[in-house]
Amino acid sequence: MxxxxxxxxxxxxxxxxxxxxxxxxxxxxxxxxxxxxxxxESMDDFTKKRIQKIMDHYTENAVPEHVKSQMKISYKIRGNHVTLIEERQAFQSDKWVQLPVAQFRMDEKVWKVYWQDSKGKWHYIDDIDPNEDFETQLKIVDEGHNGMFWG
Structure with a gap:
């Protein structure tokens, strides 16, 4: 058997x-x-190029001209995640320190916003409603959302 x-x-x-x-x-x-x-999993090419264009425009205009030697805003795209980064010049150094500000994640065709804790773990912000429009989410972060993003 x-x-x-x-x-x-x-x-x-x-x-x-x-x-x-x-x-x-x-x-x-x-x-x-x-x-x-x-x-x-990566976003499609059209969406990625659109996000790059939005973020390039945002990062070019986010920092006032008189402080650009001390601070920069940049971003990274990895898969369906877009991380907004603040860069500051390190104390008594030519190096720049990167500080993640927020992360936008596309999940089922909507963008969700996350914050990073001191251990580097990202947490979903449930009082920012998911939105299909990336620019709406970027505007919420740019405006600070009650001081959550910009010290």
């Missing part, structure tokens, strides 16, 4: 996706598993 067939044996794929899921569902699950911890 042979061993009972494995429940995943009906699936002709190497992943552990139950055989009773449709092929499309299996593909979605396999694709999701391919994104490892710490990695992010």
């Amino acid at each position: 042979g061993a009972a067939p494995h429940p995943y044996a009906a699936c002709h794929c190497t992943s552990r996706v139950p055989f009773y899921l449709s092929q499309a569902k299996q593909h979605d699950i396999i694709k999701a598993k391919q994104i490892k911890a710490g990695e992010f």
